[in-house]
Amino acid sequence: MTDYEIPRPTSGDIVELIKDDHRIFEEMLRQMRDVDADREAVRQAFSELLVAHSEAEEHEVYPKLKTKKVIDGEEEEHGEEEHAATNEALLHLLQAKGTDTQKYEDALEAVAEVLMHHIGEEELTILNPAQTDASEDLRAELGVAFATARNQLLEQGCGSLEQVEAIVKQAYDDGLLPNDEQPTEQ
Numbered sequence: 001m002t003d004y005e006i007p008r009p010t011s012g013d014i015v016e017l018i019k020d021d022h023r024i025f026e027e028m029l030r031q032m033r034d035v036d037a038d039r040e041a042v043r044q045a046f047s048e049l050l051v052a053h054s055e056a057e058e059h060e061v062y063p064k065l066k067t068k069k070v071i072d073g074e075e076e077e078h079g080e081e082e083h084a085a086t087n088e089a090l091l092h093l094l095q096a097k098g099t100d101t102q103k104y105e106d107a108l109e110a111v112a113e114v115l116m117h118h119i120g121e122e123e124l125t126i127l128n129p130a131q132t133d134a135s136e137d138l139r140a141e142l143g144v145a146f147a148t149a150r151n152q153l154l155e156q157g158c159g160s161l162e163q164v165e166a167i168v169k170q171a172y173d174d175g176l177l178p179n180d181e182q183p184t185e186q
């Protein structure tokens with residue numbers, strides 16, 4: 001599928017695990033700009049990790065932090081909306097044919113912009129409270145749950161063009177993306 005190696009820790013402090021992925025995303029964005037890198041392989045690995053990471057956060061981390069009153073429902077929903085926006089930008093990146101076109105470069109910069117915005121906000125409004133208000137035990141428990149869900153998704157494959165298309169469509173159906181902007185078939 002891809003020769004780009006994605007680390008797959010199975011446990012750890014949830015705050016550290018999520019931040020480690022964020023640093024990998026930053027590195028992948030740089031590599032997807034680099035003419036000397038295997039940009040096609042990195043693009044596919046980036047898609048797999050981004051989907052696995054966001055889904056694992058939504059299913060295993062945000063709801064538990066909300067139950068434990070570390071974050072509130074608004075922060076959870078805002079995170080989900082930003083994941084939806086990031087997935088839509090990812091879809092445009094995957095739709096670019098090849099990695100040496102203007103469409104690819106434009107889509108790459110667009111996904112970089114929404115993803116870096118989300119990472120900044122998530123670290124400030126979700127990970128900082130998790131660091132200060134969640135117990136060490138809870139952070140370890142969430143670490144295992146996040147890593148397990150993330151690795152399972154990576155194992156089964158979750159970031160193909162068809163899969164990302166379906167995720168974006170679902171986000172529109174769930175009202176996570178503004179309906180008037182739904183794109184027509186490209």
Ligand SMILES: [Fe+2]
Nearest residue numbers: 018053057122
């Ligand atoms: Fe994240």
Ligand SMILES: [Fe+2]
Nearest residue numbers: 054057083122
């Ligand atoms: Fe996130």
